[in-house]
Structure formats: structure tokens, C-alpha cells
Amino acid sequence: MARARDWLAAGERVWLCTVVATWGSSPRPVGSWLALSESGKLSGSVSGGCLEEDLIRRCTRQAPDRVHMLDYGVTDHDREHYRLPCGGSIRLLVEPLAPGWGLGHVEDLLGHLERRQGVSRRVDLNGAAATLVRGSGGPGVEIDADAMYHRLVPECRLLLVGAGEVAAHVARFATAADFGVTLCEPRDTFADGWSESDIPLVRALPDDLVVSRFGDSHSAVLALAHDPRVDDMALLAALASEAFYVGAMGSHRTSASRRLRLAELGVSESRLGRLKAPVGVNIPSKTPAEIAISVVAALIEARHHLRAAATSL
Incomplete structure (x- = not known):
């Protein structure tokens, strides 16, 4: 997330991809995330490397400006094309961050974690800006019809x-x-x-x-x-x-x-x-x-x- 802050501060758009669900074998657990900059730089991972190239292509070429879901591994073609583990499926939430409000949001998030405070991100699925809520409990992801809630804890x-x-x-x-x-x-x-x-x-x-x-x-x-x-x-x-x-x-x-x-x-x-x-x-x-x-x-x-x-x- 620190690299995402740097990209936003430099005026680049960023897309944050979060694993919100997995089925079968998956290389990364729910809650894992990947940050992508519009110039094609990345930080973090959501797979063993098989999905990142496609996500870079989607984000840098299509520049999505709304929160949306992506499913990988649902079809046999997916498993063959992306080399997903046998039987595995992954659902990602892709979230655009703009240099203005996005930078402030990421800085607030990092501030909580640097102060050793748990925090939850609420990502509105209908387009409103993401917000932070003081967290409780351990890390995890919950999702309903309106929002994703991603609980984050400080680094060990x-x-x-x-x-x-x-x-x-x-x-x-x-x-x-x-x-x-x-x-x-x-x-x-x-x-x-x-x-x-x-x-x-x-x-x-x-x-x-x-x-x-x-x-x-x-x-x-x-x-x-x-x-x-x-x-x-x-x-x-x-x-x-x-x-x-x-x-x-x-x-x-x-x-x-x-x-x-x-x-x-x-x-x-x-x-x-x-x-x-x-x-x-x-x-x-x-x-x-x-x-x-x-x-x-x-x-x-x-x-x-x-x-x-x-x-x-």
C-alpha cells in the first residue's frame, strides 16, 4: 500500500484488486490484494502470477472507472488460459483510486496501521468513495449487496x-x-x-x-x-x-x-x-x-x- 501511496502522490491513477472469494485450490487467500498503477507497475499479488498480466492489461488499457467484480477460473477456458490451480476459482473486486481523494484515503489507512490500529475499509459497490472504520477482530473480508468490508490488522x-x-x-x-x-x-x-x-x-x-x-x-x-x-x-x-x-x-x-x-x-x-x-x-x-x-x-x-x-x- 505504501507504493500505491507513492503512485497516487505522483499523479497516477491506481487500481486496487482484492480477493473477495475463492473456490477450490487458490494460490492466495481471501483478503490478498494487488495494487496496479496506470503506468503498469504493481505491488502485492492475487495469484501465483497467472492473473497479474491480465489485470495489468485490463486496467492500463481499459482504465475502468467504477468498482466491479472479476471472476477467474469459472470456465475450463479460464483454467487453461490463466493456468489456475486445478479446480480453483477466484473472485476479485477491482477498485479505482484517483490521485486526489484516493491519496488521502490511502494515507489515512497507512496511518492507522503505522499506529498499530486495526481498521476496516468499506468499499461501496455503487460508486461512492471508500471509507475507513475503526476495526475490531482479525483480518477478513465480508461482502453484501451494497459494500465490501475489508478488515485489516497491523503487520506482525x-x-x-x-x-x-x-x-x-x-x-x-x-x-x-x-x-x-x-x-x-x-x-x-x-x-x-x-x-x-x-x-x-x-x-x-x-x-x-x-x-x-x-x-x-x-x-x-x-x-x-x-x-x-x-x-x-x-x-x-x-x-x-x-x-x-x-x-x-x-x-x-x-x-x-x-x-x-x-x-x-x-x-x-x-x-x-x-x-x-x-x-x-x-x-x-x-x-x-x-x-x-x-x-x-x-x-x-x-x-x-x-x-x-x-x-x-
Whole structure:
């Protein structure tokens, strides 16, 4: 959506395509979206790549100026032509955004999400401008005869505490899985050796960073420093926060010692029960890459339960 804002600010028209329904096998879930600019640039996806070319052609050549639905995969010809998964069908809502009001709408939307606030978009199917309503519950799409309601939640953030090979692999895999990743490393020697230039590095005390930016219910904190002076600071703050996942790397023996230390520092039994240590799913993993895969798998599972629980509210 940030790229859509940039295109609108540059005076380009934008079309926002949202997956509102799927049947059978589909490469992207309901709620996925794709933004297209009139110059043919795109951001996001609604398929594995089979529909985007057709959407670019439709929008840039025909320049639709009204909200409308598009169905793909309904006929055998569709499945053959667009190479949709066998038996799959997708319904999209295509919505034009003009540089004037559209820019203001997108800026308001991004502002809510940057403030870590859920929000719902109401897209009128009869032509009125889209509006925003303070959201509740998890992400999802509802549609009736008059409008589509698209509930959006903030990005799930991941704070990694402690630079190292495992942290580097976790950062790469978690970024690919759509987490917003930040590394905290207060130790200059380790921070200087961090080579993942695409991952933000913050040289700060981890407890301060948890409190200021990673303490809400859409944040996860992983202690990977192998240094109790660093890890324990992060965990003390994270276990007292609303973070949906708090984990620490180490053996079962190390994890038991960590729990004793945290209890002695005043962490209650109920809060200690939130600590995932050793972190990750039990593959069992040995190499840094395998450990990172197990960690990110556990994070994805926790994020799924977070969103499922919110959707059921």
C-alpha cells in the first residue's frame, strides 16, 4: 500500500484488486490484494502470477472507472488460459483510486496501521468513495449487496535480540513470511559483524526497545544473544508486555536455568508460562538454518492462532 501511496502522490491513477472469494485450490487467500498503477507497475499479488498480466492489461488499457467484480477460473477456458490451480476459482473486486481523494484515503489507512490500529475499509459497490472504520477482530473480508468490508490488522513485528548466524537465518526466513523484522544488538562487537543490510539494526538496550516498539499484541520477541545480560533484559520486558510470542534459544538445561533466574527476578509463574524455550518446533534441528526454520515455523503457527482468535471475536 505504501507504493500505491507513492503512485497516487505522483499523479497516477491506481487500481486496487482484492480477493473477495475463492473456490477450490487458490494460490492466495481471501483478503490478498494487488495494487496496479496506470503506468503498469504493481505491488502485492492475487495469484501465483497467472492473473497479474491480465489485470495489468485490463486496467492500463481499459482504465475502468467504477468498482466491479472479476471472476477467474469459472470456465475450463479460464483454467487453461490463466493456468489456475486445478479446480480453483477466484473472485476479485477491482477498485479505482484517483490521485486526489484516493491519496488521502490511502494515507489515512497507512496511518492507522503505522499506529498499530486495526481498521476496516468499506468499499461501496455503487460508486461512492471508500471509507475507513475503526476495526475490531482479525483480518477478513465480508461482502453484501451494497459494500465490501475489508478488515485489516497491523503487520506482525518480530524483534530479534542478539546478532549471530541463527539470527541472520531467522531474519531472512521471517521476512519472506511477511514479518517486519528488526535486530536489537547493544554489543558493538556483534553489531559491527551484522551483515544483513536489509534488516534494520538498533543498537539499544532490548528492554527499552520492547517497551517502546515491540510490546503490543502483534509483536513477537526472540532472545538469541546467548548472553543472559542481554537476553534476560529482553525477556523481562517482553513477558510483561502483550507480545503474542516470546521465545529464547538454548538447550533444555539452559532454558531451565533461565526460568529460575527470571523467577528470582520477580517474573510470575503465569508470565513464565508464556515463554517458549527452547524456542521453535521440535524437528529436531541442529544447524543454524534448521534452527531458524523451526523458529519461523513456530512463529507462523502462533500468528495463525492470533488471527484466528481475533476473527472469532
